[in-house]
Amino acid sequence: MLSVQNLEVVYQDVILVLRGVSFEIPKGKIVSLLGSNGSGKTTVIRSITGLLDIQNGDITKGSITVDGEDITNLNPSKIVEKGIAQVLEGRRIFSELTVIENLRLGGHTNSKDVPKNIDRVLDLFPILKERSKGEAGYLSGGEQQMLAIGRALMSEPNYLLLDEPSLGLAPKLVDQIAELITEINSQGVTVLLVEQNANMALNVSSHGYIMETGNIVMDNPSDVLLKDEDVREFYLGLNPEGTKRKSFKDVKHYKRKKRWLS
Numbered sequence: 001m002l003s004v005q006n007l008e009v010v011y012q013d014v015i016l017v018l019r020g021v022s023f024e025i026p027k028g029k030i031v032s033l034l035g036s037n038g039s040g041k042t043t044v045i046r047s048i049t050g051l052l053d054i055q056n057g058d059i060t061k062g063s064i065t066v067d068g069e070d071i072t073n074l075n076p077s078k079i080v081e082k083g084i085a086q087v088l089e090g091r092r093i094f095s096e097l098t099v100i101e102n103l104r105l106g107g108h109t110n111s112k113d114v115p116k117n118i119d120r121v122l123d124l125f126p127i128l129k130e131r132s133k134g135e136a137g138y139l140s141g142g143e144q145q146m147l148a149i150g151r152a153l154m155s156e157p158n159y160l161l162l163d164e165p166s167l168g169l170a171p172k173l174v175d176q177i178a179e180l181i182t183e184i185n186s187q188g189v190t191v192l193l194v195e196q197n198a199n200m201a202l203n204v205s206s207h208g209y210i211m212e213t214g215n216i217v218m219d220n221p222s223d224v225l226l227k228d229e230d231v232r233e234f235y236l237g238l239n240p241e242g243t244k245r246k247s248f249k250d251v252k253h254y255k256r257k258k259r260w261l262s
Contacts (some may be wrong), residue, residue: 002048002084003028003160003191007062009043017043018063019214025159027067030181030191032201033224034235041194042089044211048192049086050076064158080109081247083158087165087233091148093229095137099128102136102147113156121150124183142173149180159190160236166197178204198235202226210235
């Protein structure tokens with residue numbers, strides 16, 4: 001299990017971004033973490049993977065454990081060795097390198113198994129096999145996202161953290177990514193899915209957490225969240241009758257507050 005308990009994060013010594021965040025990711029499950037831009041989702045992932053230094057952030061309270069072992073404030077390379085891999089928001093592939101070269105870089109902590117893991121990734125993403133010798137920068141957005149996920153899988157993680165994998169993709173490609181996440185999970189990889197696309201995330205996960213302004217404001221099994229009136233209205237864009245809102249005004253001007261803010 002990957003466990004985050006009472007996590008508090010401060011940026012630049014003054015900006016409190018996370019305020020006592022706690023959640024758990026049971027082994028073998030897909031868990032979704034939902035929230036709008038600025039809610040603190042990416043900061044949560046950076047805290048787990050040791051990348052807070054990029055934004056001059058510090059964990060000031062709380063702990064992060066994986067399978068009972070404390071990994072709070074470990075170096076990123078050590079965290080990868082503990083079986084945790086992250087797919088960054090925006091893909092962050094090496095555009096001038098080939099698909100195969102990108103995958104090899106993902107396997108630097110597990111170099112002896114690189115050939116085997118490349119074969120595994122290419123079997124999982126057949127389109128990458130077709131383009132394996134081409135420069136990654138010429139891939140489509142969906143193919144680049146597949147490459148980013150494949151590169152993370154090269155370290156043979158037990159826990160895969162995905163930060164906005166559907167961002168900027170057409171609906172058909174979002175469906176493909178959702179199917180791939182389910183397939184990866186079926187192979188024994190536990191997944192934390194950080195998303196703004198609540199519908200996709202809740203349909204592939206078993207449990208969901210909702211963040212706002214650095215706090216967890218709701219958590220429930222995903223099927224319960226899909227039926228929740230507030231989630232349906234504020235995250236799925238549905239009217240109380242279950243129909244989609246038809247106008248920008250309907251989306252931007254709500255008749256009531258979210259219950260968790262009352």
